[in-house]
Amino acid sequence: MWQKSLSPQNLSEEEKQALKNAPSLRFRFIIAGVLVIGVIAVIAVNLIFDYSRQLADLSYDRLLRSALLQMDENIVLIDNQISVDIPWSAFATLAQADEDRVFYKVESQEQGFITGYESLVSTPPEPPELDQIQFYNQEYSGESVRFAWLERHLTDPESAQTVRILLGQTRLSRERMATSITQRALEVVIVIALVAIALIIFGSHLVLRPLHRIEWALEERVMGDLTPITLNTPKETHHLKVAINHFMERLQSNLEQLENYTADAAHQLRTPLASLKALAENARDHTSPEKQHIALENIVRQCDDLSQTVTLLLNQAVVSHRLQTHRLEAIDLLVPIKASCREHAVTALHHGVHLSFEASVPQAWVLGDAFAMQQMMQNLLENAVRYSGQAGDEEKEVIVMVTESEKSFRIQVIDYGDGIADDEKERVFERFYRARYDIAGSGVGLSMVKDILDYHHATISILDTRPKGTTFQVEIEKLKGFREHRQ
Numbered sequence: 001m002w003q004k005s006l007s008p009q010n011l012s013e014e015e016k017q018a019l020k021n022a023p024s025l026r027f028r029f030i031i032a033g034v035l036v037i038g039v040i041a042v043i044a045v046n047l048i049f050d051y052s053r054q055l056a057d058l059s060y061d062r063l064l065r066s067a068l069l070q071m072d073e074n075i076v077l078i079d080n081q082i083s084v085d086i087p088w089s090a091f092a093t094l095a096q097a098d099e100d101r102v103f104y105k106v107e108s109q110e111q112g113f114i115t116g117y118e119s120l121v122s123t124p125p126e127p128p129e130l131d132q133i134q135f136y137n138q139e140y141s142g143e144s145v146r147f148a149w150l151e152r153h154l155t156d157p158e159s160a161q162t163v164r165i166l167l168g169q170t171r172l173s174r175e176r177m178a179t180s181i182t183q184r185a186l187e188v189v190i191v192i193a194l195v196a197i198a199l200i201i202f203g204s205h206l207v208l209r210p211l212h213r214i215e216w217a218l219e220e221r222v223m224g225d226l227t228p229i230t231l232n233t234p235k236e237t238h239h240l241k242v243a244i245n246h247f248m249e250r251l252q253s254n255l256e257q258l259e260n261y262t263a264d265a266a267h268q269l270r271t272p273l274a275s276l277k278a279l280a281e282n283a284r285d286h287t288s289p290e291k292q293h294i295a296l297e298n299i300v301r302q303c304d305d306l307s308q309t310v311t312l313l314l315n316q317a318v319v320s321h322r323l324q325t326h327r328l329e330a331i332d333l334l335v336p337i338k339a340s341c342r343e344h345a346v347t348a349l350h351h352g353v354h355l356s357f358e359a360s361v362p363q364a365w366v367l368g369d370a371f372a373m374q375q376m377m378q379n380l381l382e383n384a385v386r387y388s389g390q391a392g393d394e395e396k397e398v399i400v401m402v403t404e405s406e407k408s409f410r411i412q413v414i415d416y417g418d419g420i421a422d423d424e425k426e427r428v429f430e431r432f433y434r435a436r437y438d439i440a441g442s443g444v445g446l447s448m449v450k451d452i453l454d455y456h457h458a459t460i461s462i463l464d465t466r467p468k469g470t471t472f473q474v475e476i477e478k479l480k481g482f483r484e485h486r487q
Helices: 013-021 025-073 088-094 172-219 235-285 289-325 334-350 370-388 445-455 482-486
Strands: 075-078 081-084 102-108 112-116 134-140 143-155 160-170 329-332 354-359 365-368 397-404 408-415 459-464 470-477
Touching: 025 075, 025 088, 025 134, 025 143, 025 160, 025 172, 075 143, 075 160, 081 102, 081 112, 172 235, 235 289, 329 334, 334 354, 334 370, 334 397, 365 370, 365 470, 370 397, 370 408, 370 445, 370 470, 445 459
Parallel strands: 354 397
Antiparallel strands: 075 081, 102 112, 102 160, 134 143, 143 160, 329 365, 397 408, 408 470, 459 470
8 A cells, every 4th residue: 555645754854844844824823813813802802991981980970960960959049149058968979989089169250169179170171061061080189080060050030140060079989890890891801712712723623624635635545546636625725626636637648648758769769779680680690891881881870860869859858848847938039040050050061951041030039948949940950951852953942931920920941842742741740750761760850849839839830832842830929028129
């Protein structure tokens, strides 16, 4: 049975250290939840504290109002003099707050101070209004005092005066009541916060459980099982599951492509190796030096062809790897095309072929891979030079042209060889397919060209050259902003 790759005992020391230093998604989730709950709890405590003070003021202000109104009822105007008879019940009402001290003062604008604490000076924060009671807090005698303030007119048939009543009570009982309410509410908030944190910790296991299910499903698979994951996962992990399935699908495709490529390569190498063996045996059996020399030359030629085939296969493997691991980038298409033309110039001369390059643009910016595009051009040029060299005594020429259209660049590799029959134009891009076996070749080059162009979302077509020959025409989309690059 295949061992679970993610088990701790199967991890290397570097992987264990990386796992130890890796951030925890559950820890982040819990910390974020605790911070949110903490902020909410702080806001709730502040709101409760303010509400408890307001509630305590509301409760005790009723007592203060009642005492003030009782005092007001016993203020009368007799013979133009204000008479005050403060009832005992007024102070009995305030005595319910047994820890608090009471201060009062009665005065008028006409007579001045009448009774109470003469040193008591307090002004309401808002403009006074007749017959309206105002409540406010101010410091007096080193203590915080809650005041009730009332001003009204006293009238009789002969005169009128304005009387002002000021009644204050310290805030000890109010603060104690507010503190009691806050403490009880704080206990409730703490309990709720702890319960919420516990639910977050428990919920983190439930939230991350689909990830663990995907992990377990992958760990339990046997080696080589790249079938899609079929677990029913929540919407939040659905895209992760789809991404994993797409990755495994691409990996499966690459593995199948590698298997097919390896099998085809082995098959193609077997034939020249068998031919080499036969040629070597013939050279061994021949006694004539001339025949042995001819046989050895055939062996050298066969070795060159085999070496060329192996080089093409290796180049194809390198290109395939680059296209899978490298991102496309902005490149000037003329650079790899010119490099390919320079590399094949000497080879073309050896075949008696004149190789020329023409471009109607100074630059051709596209999105691509420079190495892959150079390999593509080398294979097109090698194919054109090889088949142009079979034209006998006729003029041998290969022309590479780069032109510009509205949305793309066009690359044309024009030769004047024997051409390609219409029924073979599609098959020439098949791997290891060769139209003519009398000309050396591997059947790999044009297949690589098609793979490279497909990856670059480019198209290739085969046209007939007039009066005869073949033109390979490539259309590749311009890079957006090409004119800016050009400038």
